[in-house]
Amino acid sequence: MDYRPDAEQQMLIDMVRKFVREEIVPLEDNLDPDGAELDPADHARLVAKTKAMGLYGIDIPKEFGGPDIDIVTRTLLAIEMSQHRAGLYVPCYGVFGGAGLAQLFEANADQKERYLFPTLRGEKKVFFGLTEPSGGSDPARAIKTRAERKEQGWVINGSKIFISGADRAQYGIVFARTDASKGRGGITCFIVDSDTPGFHVRRVVHTLRSASYATELEFKDCWVSDAQVLGEVNKGFAIANDRLSRQRIPYAASCIGVAIKANEMAIEWAKIRSTFGELLANRQAVQWMLVDNELDIRSSRYFTLEAAQKALRGEPFRTEAAMAKLTASEAGGRVVDRSMQIFGGMGMTKDLPLERWYREMRIRRIGEGPSEVQRMVIAREIVSGGVGNA
Numbered sequence: 001m002d003y004r005p006d007a008e009q010q011m012l013i014d015m016v017r018k019f020v021r022e023e024i025v026p027l028e029d030n031l032d033p034d035g036a037e038l039d040p041a042d043h044a045r046l047v048a049k050t051k052a053m054g055l056y057g058i059d060i061p062k063e064f065g066g067p068d069i070d071i072v073t074r075t076l077l078a079i080e081m082s083q084h085r086a087g088l089y090v091p092c093y094g095v096f097g098g099a100g101l102a103q104l105f106e107a108n109a110d111q112k113e114r115y116l117f118p119t120l121r122g123e124k125k126v127f128f129g130l131t132e133p134s135g136g137s138d139p140a141r142a143i144k145t146r147a148e149r150k151e152q153g154w155v156i157n158g159s160k161i162f163i164s165g166a167d168r169a170q171y172g173i174v175f176a177r178t179d180a181s182k183g184r185g186g187i188t189c190f191i192v193d194s195d196t197p198g199f200h201v202r203r204v205v206h207t208l209r210s211a212s213y214a215t216e217l218e219f220k221d222c223w224v225s226d227a228q229v230l231g232e233v234n235k236g237f238a239i240a241n242d243r244l245s246r247q248r249i250p251y252a253a254s255c256i257g258v259a260i261k262a263n264e265m266a267i268e269w270a271k272i273r274s275t276f277g278e279l280l281a282n283r284q285a286v287q288w289m290l291v292d293n294e295l296d297i298r299s300s301r302y303f304t305l306e307a308a309q310k311a312l313r314g315e316p317f318r319t320e321a322a323m324a325k326l327t328a329s330e331a332g333g334r335v336v337d338r339s340m341q342i343f344g345g346m347g348m349t350k351d352l353p354l355e356r357w358y359r360e361m362r363i364r365r366i367g368e369g370p371s372e373v374q375r376m377v378i379a380r381e382i383v384s385g386g387v388g389n390a
């Protein structure tokens with residue numbers, strides 16, 4: 001299969017590459033090495049520029065004002081746009097800033113008016129509330145948050161954990177059990193406004209990426225009306241599942257972008273750094289690390305573009321998306337780790353983005369479904385005979 005970009009894709013890639021190098025990289029020196037976000041003024045400027053380039057919100061469907069870029073091209077652009085120190089944190093393309101948003105494309109007209117459009121305009125932020133203290137890998141069984149029918153609405157009780165950015169969001173997509181007798185067929189998806197009585201952000205949970213955080217949420221007799229049900233009652237699990245599969249492709253792409261940049265830095269360093277009278281680039285031990293980096297990057301790229309191609313053709317791509325996420329997040333961690341090794345002491349400092357990526361890549365083996373869950377998804381397909389005919 002040929003995964004080289006065509007002329008139009010290459011033109012967009014060149015445009016994004018120029019934008020990253022000229023507009024984002026110069027901000028790196030002022031960026032808090034542990035910070036999760038750009039300065040608000042810089043962020044606003046980048047958003048304006050990406051809008052002017054026609055690349056803002058590239059994962060937003062055309063009918064909702066997105067720029068009509070297909071998923072393979074979006075994946076190529078996501079690989080490109082992650083190649084800087086801020087790396088995984090620049091949401092202005094929308095590729096990765098859409099947590100929770102994709103579900104709203106399926107919302108009814110009233111919900112779109114109240115939630116989707118204001119979010120697309122940047123007036124509202126949304127959180128995605130699936131994981132609970134009882135587990136995130138297997139939400140169909142682990143969801144204990146209950147929603148009980150009452151007064152033309154639902155009363156939600158329970159808690160959520162590791163929910164990104166809920167303390168800054170105006171509303172969230174929340175999954176709760178509405179039929180205790182069923183597993184995945186007993187879960188419903190609700191839109192919950194953050195100022196709804198009975199809902200509150202219990203605490204900020206600081207994670208490895210120290211300035212970044214997730215939150216813990218509490219629902220105590222939190223009443224929401226029927227108008228807040230997203231999709232159909234007891235059909236919420238399918239909404240979560242679809243979102244998780246789709247999100248794995250851009251997630252993988254951003255890991256590849258970081259790996260490419262880390263590897264480039266390591267190659268440049270190996271060509272100028274000497275030890276014992278010889279350049280690192282001439283040492284076989286170092287060359288082999290660079291070879292392994294290259295193999296990791298190419299294999300991740302292959303799997304990720306394969307998943308995107310299948311999605312573009314309208315074929316089932318859940319297994320390929322799992323392969324992409326698994327390969328790219330694990331390979332990304334290895335590439336960053338080897339690159340740090342080649343840099344020696346410099347690789348440990350916050351003068352370089354490597355240690356920041358190192359922490360981020362570690363989280364990426366857990367977020368959006370741990371590696372073991374991806375392996376389980378792929379294994380099911382292998383055992384049922386569905387893999388091997390690509």
Ligand SMILES: Cc1cc2nc3c(=O)[nH]c(=O)nc-3n(C[C@H](O)[C@H](O)[C@H](O)COP(=O)(O)OP(=O)(O)OC[C@H]3O[C@@H](n4cnc5c(N)ncnc54)[C@H](O)[C@@H]3O)c2cc1C
Binds near residue numbers: 214368370376
């Ligand atoms: C920084 C951060 C941000 C997050 N943001 C969000 C968010 O916005 N919204 C949200 O809903 N969730 C979010 N999460 C939660 C994340 O999706 C979960 O942590 C993840 O799905 C794993 O769930 P868990 O932590 O409960 O681990 P568990 O489900 O308890 O699993 C623990 C470990 O067991 C192993 N394991 C699990 N299943 C299997 C298996 N079948 N076979 C073998 N081993 C297995 C894996 O190694 C796994 O890491 C976030 C997490 C982090 C760290």
